[in-house]
């Protein structure tokens with residue numbers, strides 16, 4: 001456990017010092033600018049704009065930081081072989097992977113929650129309104145999504161043979177993971193058996209990122225978010241991540257470092 | 259150096275059996291295959307320093323990576339400290355310095371050592387104490403607070419050695435430990451190795467530096483094109499009779515007495531003559547009979563170098579008259 005923690009702090013420090021938080025800063029500036037612009041033009045409710053844009057901004061900046069972090073660390077760890085030093089130590093490869101995932105996730109939490117604070121500030125002090133409880137639920141859902149994506153990204157890092165590969169795989173997973181609703185819709189249509197089998201595979205392999213998309217339902221009157229829903233989403237996020245982690249671990253065990 | 263007897267009865271730190279490694283590169287339509295190692299058998303005994311020598315591309319790094327399970331063997335097996343390298347308890351007792359140690363650049367030297375120390379199970383004040391000890395040993399105290407991105411090659415190498423030593427390893431595996439070090443660093447490193455050896459650490463060094471081999475190692479192995487050509491205790495090599503060339507120094511006024519030395523490949527220059535060790539005694543007695551003042555005799559290459567070149571079949575290099583002799 002102490003070793004995992006050591007890897008986590010190591011990774012966390014590395015990412016923070018790689019100036020990844022610049023991405024966060026730029027996102028905040030862009031968000032505030034957009035908010036300002038839209039509030040002048042006054043499309044609809046200002047508070048609603050603040051919150052919608054804010055939640056989207058949290059997701060996007062979290063994703064950007066993840067992708068950049070994956071690119072940066074792929075170069076050092078895999079291309080330049082810094083990973084040798086870790087793996088020759090009394091550290092199992094599973095511990096290494098888990099420590100990395102947690103380090104990345106910590107940075108992501110910092111980014112998402114930091115952005116969340118800005119949004120709450122905007123709503124309360126600039127908009128003079130209050131933040132509905134559901135907003136905080138949305139934030140937790142985004143964090144869960146980030147956890148799944150972080151696990152996926154680092155697993156790709158253990159499998160892929162180039163930095164571009166890692167970034168592309170992660171990016172397309174995010175993209176397709178948000179299209180899972182469309183895949184589901186296709187599955188209900190009439191089509192050839194084999195295409196259906198293929199689609200079904202895609203459906204089960206890809207993470208269902210729409211499940212974490214609470215922010216689009218912020219104003220849905222039919223939305224129920226009780227204990228059962230929380231149980232479902234937590235179970236889904238962690239079991240999916242666990243399976244992905246195992247795949248990453250197995251690949252890391254098998255991987256050769258030439 | 260005191261020649262150390264080979265302790266063949268001492269237990270094996272590393273036991274290599276029939277180890278082969280084939281690299282497959284290229285695309286599927288133009289496959290390229292490199293046989294980097296071909297069935298290597300090797301025992302490395304505890305409390306000894308073993309030096310693995312070989313030309314560039316001989317397979318030394320490949321061998322080390324196989325020992326550390328960073329590569330999987332095509333055939334054969336490796337036992338380390340009586341177990342498998344996959345065991346945490348085995349890795350706990352190993353220090354490894356890679357060929358070109360690379361660290362993520364965002365940390366300071368001290369932070370890196372703290373991190374690697376904590377992986378070895380140190381924490382709190384014991385960790386700090388150990389890190390201080392190591393920084394002192396590798397002479398990096400003053401630069402410890404700097405980010406690694408600002409380090410020179412030799413400083414990186416020093417941190418690399420520091421992280422290899424931080425867990426007080428029983429077995430230290432170094433891939434070209436002297437690369438990038440300045441002459442002082444080079445001597446310091448050699449002293450570190452000699453001290454470690456005295457303290458009972460097993461050393462496995464990959465190296466090209468003959469001097470290092472001579473002064474530190476108890477046994478050497480010569481790897482050539484993936485096969486282990488020779489393994490011998492250094493004491494045996496130092497007393498072996500592989501011929502080396504000698505330089506015989508005479509008074510500058512006596513140059514005429516050097517002419518017409520009847521041995522093949524005797525090379526005469528202003529202040530002396532270069533002869534093969536095979537005819538050293540004869541040449542000296544000839545010079546004595548000519549009443550030449552011999553000021554000194556010294557070997558032009560080390561015994562280890564001769565042995566090495568002999569083993570890889572490059573003896574021709576050695577007997578070739580060289581440029582730049584005095």
Ligand SMILES: Nc1ncnc2c1ncn2[C@@H]1O[C@H](COP(=O)(O)OP(=O)(O)OP(=O)(O)O)[C@@H](O)[C@H]1O
Pocket residue numbers: 258281282283292293294312313314315316317318319320321357
């Ligand atoms: N990643 C790799 N892919 C393909 N071939 C490789 C790879 N690494 C090494 N080789 C080949 O394996 C052989 C042995 O290489 P290795 O790095 O073990 O040599 P070495 O003895 O360490 O050389 P040096 O003294 O230059 O460090 C070489 O022919 C090399 O071309």
Ligand SMILES: [Mg+2]
Pocket residue numbers: 318319320357433
């Ligand atoms: Mg090498």
